[in-house]
Amino acid sequence: MKLLIVATTALIMSFTGMSAQAAPSQDTAFDARDNIPLNTFGNCVRTKWDAASDACAPEVKPAPVPTPVVAAPAPAPVPERIGREARTVYFDFDKSTLTPDAMTKLNTLAMHVKSTSAITGAGIAGYADQMGTSGYNLELSKKRAKAVYDYLKTRVSINTQLLDIRALGDGVPQTTCAKTMKRAERIACLAHDRRVEVVFDYKE
Numbered sequence: 109m110k111l112l113i114v115a116t117t118a119l120i121m122s123f124t125g126m127s128a129q130a131a132p133s134q135d136t137a138f139d140a141r142d143n144i145p146l147n148t149f150g151n152c153v154r155t156k157w158d159a160a161s162d163a164c165a166p167e168v169k170p171a172p173v174p175t176p177v178v179a180a181p182a183p184a185p186v187p188e189r190i191g192r193e194a195r196t197v198y199f200d201f202d203k204s205t206l207t208p209d210a211m212t213k214l215n216t217l218a219m220h221v222k223s224t225s226a227i228t229g230a231g232i233a234g235y236a237d238q239m240g241t242s243g244y245n246l247e248l249s250k251k252r253a254k255a256v257y258d259y260l261k262t263r264v265s266i267n268t269q270l271l272d273i274r275a276l277g278d279g280v281p282q283t284t285c286a287k288t289m290k291r292a293e294r295i296a297c298l299a300h301d302r303r304v305e306v307v308f309d310y311k312e
Contacts, residue, residue, distance in 0.1 A: 189310065190220055197256060199302040201239070201295050204251035206259060214256065217306055218263035229309035231272040232256050237298035238278045250275035256304045 195217065197210035206214070221227060234253030236245035253273050260266060278301065285297035 195306045221264045226311045229270040231307045233274045234304045236278045237301035246277035249277050
């Protein structure tokens with residue numbers, strides 16, 4: 109009987125010593141040596157379950173921080189370019205005065221120059237048809253180029269250091285008209301040779 113009482117007392121003291129180390133805020137029991145006792149399955153002996161304060165709970169690793177995605181820089185805008193026909197004005201036969209259609213085109217060109225900073229230079233080239241002498245046509249093409257320049261400078265500020273004005277006379281024809289044609293027909297046929305072309309240089 110004494111032996112049973114002593115054994116029972118020792119067993120009670122053993123459990124008392126173990127449970128006394130388990131703080132109310134802990135889920136896991138600790139023995140008198142602050143070790144975590146294991147059951148027969150090798151698992152922790154728990155007093156309650158709260159993963160936030162469980163000494164036996166697996167370590168919770170923080171979620172990986174996503175690598176920030178750096179957006180590629182936007183490509184530089186491509187400057188709008190005006191086609192050749194829109195940059196070419198035509199003149200009446202043996203004239204250097206601007207027609208209403210020519211002024212409309214030049215107004216559009218002036219607006220284009222104002223709307224972009226990509227223009228690095230400009231050129232104005234005057235031409236004439238092959239009616240008349242080469243010397244006369246050279247002077248006529250010069251007057252036509254000047255007429256275009258004078259009109260444009262009233263519409264937009266022009267840096268003359270970036271401007272090239274040329275008179276090319278009748279040396280660069282765009283039409284092929286037989287000399288055997290009647291005069292009026294040939295004059296009409298050569299209409300596209302009586303012109304001034306405006307060209308622009310752009311930043312790459």
